[in-house]
Amino acid sequence: MNRTIVYAKRNFMETFRDPLSWIFCIGFPVVMLIIMSVVNSAIPKEAGNTLFRIDNLAGGVAVFGQMFIMLFTAISVAKDRGSAFLTRLYSSPMKSVNFIGGYILPMIVTAFIQVIISFAAAVIVSLVVDYDLSIGSLLLASVAVMPSALMFSAIGLLFGTFFNDKAAPGLCSIIISVGSMLGGIWFDIEGVGGIMKKIGMCLPFMYATKVARSTIAMDFGFKAFALPLMVVSCSAVILTIFAGIVFGFKMRADQR
Amino acid sequence: MGYAIRTEKLTKRYKDKVAVDGLSLTVNEGELIALLGVNGAGKTTTVKMLTCLTKPTEGKAEIMGHDVAEDSEEVKRLVGVSPQDTSVAENLTVRENLQFMADIYLSKEKAKPAVEKIIKAFSLEEFINKKAKLLSGGYKRKLSIAMAVIGEPKVLFLDEPTLGLDVLARRQLWREIEKLKKSMTIILTTHYMEEAQSLADRIVIMNEGKVKAIGTLEELENMTGKKGLEEVFVTMAETEVEGE
Numbered sequence: 001m002n003r004t005i006v007y008a009k010r011n012f013m014e015t016f017r018d019p020l021s022w023i024f025c026i027g028f029p030v031v032m033l034i035i036m037s038v039v040n041s042a043i044p045k046e047a048g049n050t051l052f053r054i055d056n057l058a059g060g061v062a063v064f065g066q067m068f069i070m071l072f073t074a075i076s077v078a079k080d081r082g083s084a085f086l087t088r089l090y091s092s093p094m095k096s097v098n099f100i101g102g103y104i105l106p107m108i109v110t111a112f113i114q115v116i117i118s119f120a121a122a123v124i125v126s127l128v129v130d131y132d133l134s135i136g137s138l139l140l141a142s143v144a145v146m147p148s149a150l151m152f153s154a155i156g157l158l159f160g161t162f163f164n165d166k167a168a169p170g171l172c173s174i175i176i177s178v179g180s181m182l183g184g185i186w187f188d189i190e191g192v193g194g195i196m197k198k199i200g201m202c203l204p205f206m207y208a209t210k211v212a213r214s215t216i217a218m219d220f221g222f223k224a225f226a227l228p229l230m231v232v233s234c235s236a237v238i239l240t241i242f243a244g245i246v247f248g249f250k251m252r253a254d255q256r
Numbered sequence: 257m258g259y260a261i262r263t264e265k266l267t268k269r270y271k272d273k274v275a276v277d278g279l280s281l282t283v284n285e286g287e288l289i290a291l292l293g294v295n296g297a298g299k300t301t302t303v304k305m306l307t308c309l310t311k312p313t314e315g316k317a318e319i320m321g322h323d324v325a326e327d328s329e330e331v332k333r334l335v336g337v338s339p340q341d342t343s344v345a346e347n348l349t350v351r352e353n354l355q356f357m358a359d360i361y362l363s364k365e366k367a368k369p370a371v372e373k374i375i376k377a378f379s380l381e382e383f384i385n386k387k388a389k390l391l392s393g394g395y396k397r398k399l400s401i402a403m404a405v406i407g408e409p410k411v412l413f414l415d416e417p418t419l420g421l422d423v424l425a426r427r428q429l430w431r432e433i434e435k436l437k438k439s440m441t442i443i444l445t446t447h448y449m450e451e452a453q454s455l456a457d458r459i460v461i462m463n464e465g466k467v468k469a470i471g472t473l474e475e476l477e478n479m480t481g482k483k484g485l486e487e488v489f490v491t492m493a494e495t496e497v498e499g500e
Contacts (some may be wrong), residue, residue: 006359010345010352017347017387084343088403091307091337092360093329 005096007102011076017112021072025114028102030121033057036186037125051188054131058122058138059212060185062145063205065114067176069110070152070159073107074168077247078162081254092158103160104240111149115142134218141215147233148208154239161247179205204235257320260285260411260441261306266315268301268465276300277458277465278315282451284412288433290456292449292489298465299445300340303413307337320410333361336409338400340445342415345386348391350380351386354406361407368436370406379404394425398432405436412436414444418451430454447486459485461492468492 015021040052050056080086089099119138126133155175159168180186182196183205189197200206209230214225261283268276276498291299293302304310306317308328317324319331344353354374358367375381378398383391388399397417404412414433418426426448433455436442446452452459453473461468461476469476469492473485480491 003360006356010348010356013352045374076480083344086341087309087339088337088343089360091309091332091335092357092407093332094360189398 003098003146004101004105007089007094007098007107011102012076012106012109015072015076015106017164021110022066023034025065025072025110026117027216029061029069029114029118030065033061033118033121033125036061037129038103041129051186054122054126054129055133055216056213057134058119059141059216060183060209061118061122062115062141062212063148063183063208064151064180065118066111066145066152067172067179067209069107069111069114070156070175071169071172073103073153073156074159074163074172075165077103077157078163078165078168079158079252082165090254096244096251099251100157100247102245103157104150107153107156108146108149110140111153112146115145115149134216137216140218141212144215144229145208145212147229148204148211151204151232151236151239153210154236154243157243158239158246161243161250179203182206183209185209204232207231207235258285259283259321260287261317261319261443263306263317264315266302266305266317267313268298268305268310268314274465276305279467281460281467281470283441283443285441286438287457288437288455289446289461290453291443291445291462292447292459292485293445293462294447294493296464297447297462299462300415301465302462303337303415303443305336306411307413308332309337334410336404336407336412336416336440338397338404338414340410340419342393342396342400344388344396344399344403347387349385349387350373350391351398353383353403356378357403357406370408374406377435392425394421394428397421397425397429401429401432405440409440411441411443414442415448416445418446418448420445426451433498437442449489453485461489463493 036052036057037054043049043052119142121137122138125131156172159171163171179217182189182200182203184190184200189200189206210228211225211232214220257283260474261281263279266276266279279302293299301310305312306319306324308324308331311325318368320334322330322334334411345356348356351371355367358370362370362429366480375384380402382397388396391399393460401414401417418429421429430451443453458470459476460470471477472481476488477483480488482488482491
């Protein structure tokens with residue numbers, strides 16, 4: 001069997017059987033979706049705030065959830081690096097490409113399951129609040145957010161490669177906080193403008209949120225969808241290649 | 257009988273520290289060699305060099321005729337390693353751990369029968385569906401060795417396999433290692449005298465990265481004029497007696 005698939009299977013099972021991954025990857029985004037929907041219902045319509053409307057919220061939560069994928073990738077890689085398990089595998093016929101693929105693939109699968117569950121919760125909320133949410137657009141969005149899932153997995157791989165299992169989760173939490181703020185998930189970054197908007201535009205998080213929200217809104221214009229998708233896809237490819245090089249380098253350095 | 261391992265002046269240096277200093281050793285096929293030494297003697301570094309986990313600074317090492325530095329891919333196919341620390345996938349069951357290693361080393365057709373064979377050989381039937389993290393220390397080590405053996409290695413490296421185990425678990429593991437003897441070449445590192453005495457065909461005494469002596473227990477006793485491995489070891493470690 002292909003060694004990348006074999007290793008991916010092992011990593012998927014390790015994550016799947018860890019209750020914390022269920023709580024953070026599935027439970028937390030769904031809870032945030034429900035809480036913010038309750039907040040939205042308390043905001044008077046006259047305020048004109050549409051950020052927490054279920055269609056916008058679903059897109060934001062999809063990206064927010066992927067940030068926990070980054071956290072679990074980092075923990076998984078850092079934990080393995082600190083254990084003798086990886087030592088055993090370094091002396092096996094596995095190559096660095098098998099390791100990198102083996103870490104990223106299961107996280108993409110987990111991200112897909114996560115977004116499907118989050119969107120299913122969004123459909124239920126939309127029925128409760130009586131908002132017309134298109135299931136077709138949600139299905140399209142669940143595919144459109146996969147480049148950002150790859151991007152976050154690559155960031156997780158980088159953190160897990162650079163730091164140990166004590167430091168990596170803390171640093172990922174900083175990225176989660178910064179990413180959700182500058183990604184415009186919990187407030188309108190474009191409305192805020194100024195330096196916040198400028199920094200946000202230099203980072204890929206805001207574009208990831210835009211891709212998700214535009215797809216749900218079925219707005220496939222260049223500025224709303226194509227450009228953000230290009231930014232996210234390029235970031236995902238560059239970060240994956242960079243993480244792969246760093247992991248391979250670190251793997252060889254560990255063997256010196 | 258051919259050589260399974262041959263090293264020539266194998267050396268590993270870390271900045272100012274010499275971990276292994278000019279190790280020259282030949283191990284016959286089917287032999288069980290114990291590398292005996294106190295902590296920091298260079299046993300684990302020797303295993304790391306022979307299993308391609310670290311590159312030698314100087315010297316040469318061959319596994320079944322393949323150079324560890326130049327032909328590491330082939331060497332990795334020929335060796336099995338059970339590292340010093342427990343190295344199992346904690347959230348996977350015993351069967352899944354074995355299947356995982358079998359899938360890495362063997363073809364799809366060979367992997368499944370190999371798993372069944374190893375479960376039987378290591379008497380793991382009772383625990384096949386138990387997660388590795390729930391096993392006792394002794395059974396985790398047993399699983400770790402089973403995982404190292406499943407790829408049908410020509411040379412098996414057991415790095416302090418019974419470290420920290422109670423006497424019963426240790427004896428049980430010895431029986432498993434005894435069963436593996438002759439079917440493959442085994443390099444076992446230990447600092448338990450009775451372990452080396454009980455299992456090894458030949459004993460290599462290492463101290464401060466250097467080989468102090470190589471031989472059977474009888475040969476080592478004759479060399480030092482002392483009786484019993486502990487006495488031999490203490491004498492060797494404290495004097496400058498040289499190799500083979």
